[in-house]
Amino acid sequence: MAKENLNDLQAFVVVARERSFTRAAAQLGVSRSGVSHAMLALEARLGVRLLTRTTRSVSTTEAGARLLGAVAPRLQEIEDELGSLSAMRDRPAGTVRITAHDHAITTALWPRLLPLLRQYPDIQIEFSVDYGFTDIASQRFDAGVRVGDRVDKDLVAVRIAPDMRMAVVGSPGYIEGKSIPKTPQDLTAHRCVNLRLPTRGNLYAWDFEKGKKSVNVKVEGQTVFNNTPLMLRAAVDGMGFAYVPLDLVRPHIAEGTLVAVLRDWWPSFPGYHLYYASRRQMAPALALVIEALRYRGPTESARF
Incomplete structure (x- = not known):
């Protein structure tokens, strides 16, 4: 042709x-x-x-x-190669598109990419908030973020954060006059803030672990979100217990605006990983982003 x-x-x-x-x-x-x-x-x-x-x-x-x-x-291969060639200048340039959970953007991506953006003004980064495991190839993203390192064989996963611990919290106003949950099953008698994930469609069942025991509990409540910060806001406003990352709620616990429950059952999950396509030629901008995000600290989760 x-x-x-x-x-x-x-x-x-x-x-x-x-x-x-x-x-x-x-x-x-x-x-x-x-x-x-x-x-x-x-x-x-x-x-x-x-x-x-x-x-x-x-x-x-x-x-x-x-x-x-x-x-x-x-x-796409031709476009990637041409993009790599055009980016091979004294100062790396180009747009890097990343799809990630909002919590991952706030805690892992933004703190380490902000200095990179200031150092390389010709690099642009586009963030897209998504709670699902996005097909980065079909959606034309350069990279995505997910919990854990299980990815397709044609993708590479790089750890960008330590292991994550989840917490269950509620406001003092909601807890006042109610029995404090002693086991995860006790949550079924309480109002809770639910999460709906796009990859599953149904409401997320809360996972718990204690020693060798692991359970998951389906909770009910008046509110359902697909956004972690909004779940936290609902908990602070007294709409029931919320199941959210510990690092997100630690300041609220310290200030007394939220009360921690079921601490012995809080589970840990593998930390966030950046996944991207395995390529022989990688755009310099993407290579800099990956290197800036690479996690170099201990992999054990912080304990409350």
Whole structure:
């Protein structure tokens, strides 16, 4: 195929992913009719229909899906290589996109990336808050953050934080006049602040461990969030017990705005890890981000 047709292939990938000529045109910076004509010309040259068009949407045919699967990764490789070449200057430059839990951004990423941003003004970092395990390749992220180091074989995981300990806390106002939970099961008699994770859909069951014992408890309450800081706020405001990272609530416990319960049952989890695609060539900006985030301290979690 002629070299100039690479532009048509790139346009096809964008149309197939966006399922819309209008959105694809906006992303490519060309007219909608230009994208449509390019797709018709590509189909004519290949002698096969790639897209099914309706008044409301665009979808790939079987042949189009096959072409998308074959071409998209290769075009991404070309784009990555060109990005690496353009970034090979005296001062590293470019945008690094990271998807992460808001707690991870606040406690692990931002404190160590802020000095990097100040040192390298040509580097931009885009943070996207997400509680799920994002497919960084399909969503075009450079890296993601998750608890633990279990990732797909084509990804690399680097520890960026110590092990994390969870805590159960409630406000003095909520606890006043109520029985203090002695076991995790006692929480079922209390109002609790729930968390809904996008990867599961249902409400998160609270995990506990004591010695060799481990249990998980489904709690109920008036509030459900998909955001840890808001869960903490609800607990401070007296909406019940919350299950949140210890480092987040330690200042509130010290100040007396929150009371810790079930300390003997608080579990620990592997700390945050940065995961990214294994590549022969890595953009200098991403390499600097990884090195800045790499955890070099003890892996044992802090104890309350």
